[in-house]
Amino acid sequence: MGTQLPAVTVVGSINLDMIATTDRLPTAGETIGGGVLSQQPGGKGANQAVAAARLGGSSRMIGAVGNDAQGRLMLEALSSAGVDTADVAVLDGDATGTALIVVDRDGENQIVVCPGANSGFSLEGVSFGPDESVLCQLEVGLDVVLEAARKSSGFFVLNAAPAMDLPAELLERCDLVIVNETEYELIPALADAKLVAVTYGKNGSAMFEHGRKVAKAPAAAVTVANTIGAGDAFCAALVLALRLGLPYQRALAAANAVGADAVGDDASQPVLGRLEKYLA
Template identity: 80%
Template sequence: MSNRLPVAVVGSINLDLIATAERLPTAGETIGGAVLSEQPGGKGANQAAAAARLGGNVRMIGAVGSDGQGQRMLAALAGAGVDTTDVGVLPEPTGTALIVVDGDGENQIVVCPGANSGLSLDRVEFGPEETVLCQLEVGLPVVLEAARRSKGYFVLNAAPAMDLPAELLERCDLVIVNESEYALIPALAEAKLVAVTYGGDGSAMFVHGTKVAGAPSAAVTVANTVGAGDAFCAALVLGLRSGLDYERALAVANAVGADAVGDPSSQPELAQLGHYVGRTAAALDGTR
């Protein structure tokens, strides 16, 4: 675990505007008494920050606007230990996510992509030892181009769910989705390796549609679920690339996700990956 695994995250960088309310509104309903906060966010940036805090050697490939929000997002990534050299600064406004979170930590999200829509890989190269991690909050053509250019291990967090080209799925060494996304993308049943999260019911690994491993979730007080899936993705990638087997990697990622759920931030503070490996080892060995 001592080597810092190289990871390139290609994805979105957003300012999260979060309204925390007692419950989520229904259509046409206004709810008062909410508390507003602003945080660094975006699935790409969240995953990059998590991977860096877990101990990866991480660079972010994305785009922000030439505005104050963009500078804040860059500073937040750098503060987490992420290399931002390959983040473009564009004339468009920085991407923004409008998020409502209820008392149980559940959320509704609307994303305004802004500068994320202008992301280009024109001068980006990927090394053969570099793991490339993408999501779908940037344009599908950009994700396809990243998959074609990647020389090593390629991971897709297929969120938000959409139909995926066969070429992209065939290139993926690993796809990560939640239970809803897995149901919405039938083609994943044929993918070579898919990790699925089930919230409080843990996570599982599937090879060509057959479940080959699973791990339970940890009980935790929920503060915010916005960044939990992103932290899970980062931990699972680093765990697998560090040589953990499927069951242990899932257990470690579940533990990281649990810590993220208990933190109100979309880019929570996390311990090094080795801490979570040690924390889960005794529990796993006790079940064998």
């Protein structure tokens, strides 16, 4: 394997994660004391861009932050991880996006996202090369995701989270859709999509072509510290592995191993090894 993995450009959200860690998640109307508060860089888009860079890929982030201290912190975190931030807009009129997260002792979480600047950017002036894999999620406007799909001529991937109805044009453009099992059930149109990777937590992952399972890979048994960034690390790893030309089963296995590493880390942007570390 060469020293440089394929290029991944992530179009998506950049958030400050405000995390309260508690023994258990509160029920409706309940107040739980004894929490521990922390803050760290996050957002599904930024998490995926950082993971791609740490796995050894050439990673570029397209998104937006506010012209505030939180935005400067997010840009610094991306840059220090090796992500190209030249196309991250700094918007004067919006605050940097924020995610309010509660995590229990088993790593399960509840999340409320306040999009802020994530709702205010466009792809005007942004271009994509034919060798770039473009990876999007749904924490930014659907119009931005559709524009990215139209502008991209290379491998186009959608992490369809959070789940919502998807325009036929977008689904037809996707070379790969990545979802968890709940999202797969909530988006019936995925049963007809050309290629869908579905994650099942401790039960591993599988690949479907037009609704037919064509590959699967088991998950590794791990101690869970935080599940927030695991799916994002999985997405980045799967895109890189597939673009290297690995067969579906081996690519899924590598992405599962990366996700397992991620859940053992408290951070939304966990420390990861280079992708070759995870190739069985």
